[in-house]
Amino acid sequence: KQEVTQIPAALSVPEGENLVLNCSFTDSAIYNLQWFRQDPGKGLTSLLLIQSSQREQTSGRLNASLDKSSGRSTLYIAASQPGDSATYLCAVRLGAGGTSYGKLTFGQGTILTVHP
């Protein structure tokens, strides 16, 4: 059974710092990996999606990398801002074969606080 772990569970940094969030998964036969952001009491917003054949994806100040063979992904946030404060979740989708149907397995999330 796929298990997804995120480290650290919580992170507090001053504004302007570059930071890295980590995600690891136990079954490397993934179809893709997705990073989400969740604000308190709200739904999930998709930030980046990396297909299994890709090594990284970038969007603005965000960069996500994927090392499928070692079961790891990182989300890099450059020049952090107070508005980046949220919970960040990574989720993996197993291979397209069989009956995965796009089911996602989530990590527990990293709670990020960026203080002015």
Place this chain on the structure above:
Amino acid sequence: DVKVTQSSRYLVKRTGEKVFLECVQDMDHENMFWYRQDPGLGLRLIYFSYDVKMKEKGDIPEGYSVSREKKERFSLILESASTNQTSMYLCASSLPTSGRGFFGPGTRLTVL
């Protein structure tokens, strides 16, 4: 942009009531999902559907059922609500090929 909407943001029900949570997506996605999110447990998949009238159990289906009569709508049903079903419920949809998940805003259900 894909839009996934859920019928209620907040809901308060009593033990034993039948509860319906509705989810609608506007991008013709085949796959739809219901998750619940609890502190310390993360998001867990309750049920999913890969086509109209098709449904599959997720990791925690006990106490829930679902209905998908139209492609755009996926309903989660609590036949007899219990206090341990107090949670945040999140609906999602995706295409089979891209795998990108789009989530609704969530329904925070409290069962008294």
